[in-house]
Amino acid sequence: MSFRYGVPQERDWNALDDVEFRRIIRVEFETNYPTELRYAPRRLRWHETKDWYLRMARKGWIAPNWPLEYGGMGLSASKLLIFQEEAERWGIGRYQDHGTLMLGPVLLRWGTEEQRRRYLPDVLSCKSIWCQGYSEPGAGSDLAGLKTRAVRDGNDFVITGQKIWTTLAHDATHMFALTRTDPDAKKQEGISFLLVDLAQKGVTVRPIRDMAGHEEFCEVFLDEVRTPASNLVGELNKGWTVAKSLLGFERIHVGSPKMPEYGLTVLEAVARARGMWDDPLFREKYYALKLDVAHLADAYNHFTAIVIRGEQLGQDVSYLKIWATETFQRIADLVLETAGPFAAINGTVQVGNTSVDVLASFYKARTPTIYGGSNEIQRNILAQQVLDLPRR
């Protein structure tokens, strides 16, 4: 292979023992990640995280999950978990990383060598930033009902429709989108996976302000937007299969105990500051939650061990997402209750002799139960595919 991807790795990571590997990662994060960006109360924008991620790109650390030959760190499952754990532990804010998390794996599995050469190097250098164009105003949980049309015109597809809730589309240069290419086929069978350059006529990105006052997701209007037919990933009308192959990864990641563990530290800080730490009623609630998190960690470790052994995750992993996100919500709700009148003050607030952002965890906890397949949808899947209960 003459074409080179990314920068060479300084070490053979997988040859290191876990402790040494963790140490190296930790030193890099702790030394170089900007302190003021740790545990950000919201998704950071590219202009805020840019310096850090360009540094990661220069080090060749931007795609820890990709294989070496494509410019990734080539980490084994266990090393990858350590990398993610350390990033979470240090509270490193994500950029719009759908390029490394999703596009890369999709192209490696379904893309042509041509597509990989065309797109992967720019993901590695952060020259291109990708967003995920799946949801539409009329297609949320029922994603297969999406209506954005892609019509073949000569060597191009011409795309018209609207995407919504597109995270950080205002930072993105490209979108991978699910589009309808056969309006007459059964819902799932007329969908294609297309790569779209957003820097062109007909693309309008409009940020949506959320109830916390932040602008993290967007509407993206596509009006006769063109993309070459060579940007079709996988076969025509097989986009649903391509998109579905990414789901397992998300569910274990969102099932990590780190967020609720962080929530517990906020809860403790608020309770101590308000003199409620020794209140028996509070303690009862606190330790019930602490055990909820401890048992989440017990279950999570079971699933990560499966990944490390290189085995396939079953559908049952969905329950981790439910338990992790709802436990985090219960913790965040108790933070609000414990904070009393301080819950009515925005941002970092002085409580007793501590400073905490009371509302950050409350808002942060609201959306993980909605995205990535809402918790109700996860329950449907578990009931029918794991518990083998009949469909209606």
Added chain:
Amino acid sequence: MTAHSIPENETIALLRNSAAGFARFDSRRIRDWRGRSPGFDRVVWQQMAGQGWLSILVPEADGGLGLGIEAAAAVAEQLGRACYPEPFVMAGLLVPGLLAASTNQALKRALLPAALSGDAIFSLAWQPADGSLKPATSAMRASRRNGSIVLSGECRFIVPAQADHYLVLAHTADGPLLVCVDADRIRPGLIEESGPDGFSSAWLRLSDLVAPEAAILMSGVGVTDTVEAALDQAIIVQSAEICGLMQRALELTLDYMRTRQQFGVAIGSFQALQHRAVDLFIQNELARHAKAAAVRAVEHGAQGKALSLVASSAKSRAAHAGLLISTQAIQLHGAIGFTDEYDLGLYVNRMIRLAASLGNAAEHRRRFGDLSEGA
């Protein structure tokens, strides 16, 4: 249910399989022993001994198998699935472990073989009558008098109520001791208290009962720690038994949801019920993993406070999940679920006992908190 199983080594897998083959759910047998002393079948007990299960925690040097807690938990889980009334955890693990730890070699040689063969049943009397979980506060007093010891006070929640010998934890001016007293000496002070599963525990009240000093199994400051560690291990294995019970109760419920028809469809197709079933499944999984984590911690040498922490972690989840699944199982069955005739009730009633004994969910959450605080 198609949840991923927790990996285990070959010995454990063999033991689990043979326990699953041996311990079959037998509704008639369970019903037969309800309310009938001693509440379980001594023939089955001896068969269990024959399987080696009563020897699991006893070191090989003492004639045991020295297999460790993972093996004990694997067996207990299968006994739970079969809703066995035999008091495996209390009389089959806790007591042999304590007998093996006895510093009185002569007594140990005399008693341990009978305990391991199942020929003699032993009960441990350790818990204060107020139900506290701290053996140190036991309200049984002992004093030494002319080569004998004299016991006065009370213990409660003793399981099984009817045994051949009782190990009594008592406190003297120079610290605790554990003494073995035969059933005929104990019986006059014993009141049986029957429980929801038709099985009984005992309330023991003694005043000036005289026992020879030769009956002391161990004495001194270390005794409380030894008993507490044995209890913590028992709590973890009991959590495994509860896991077996709840898993079976959940399976019964899911089966029922697939077959019971109302409004022309299986009730399991109603989304409200599907989502509730998933929440029960999640609790079941959490209980399994909390228990497995506790077992692993013990296998890796957790002692003292670390042992108590994992025991409370496992039991707090098991008791909570077990009762939740039990009560929801009744609801999801409708009226049939509340009948004596339907087997679910056997599981629910046994669950109530196990959830309540050796500390319930709230007590273990509190203990977990207190132990964490002290850190």
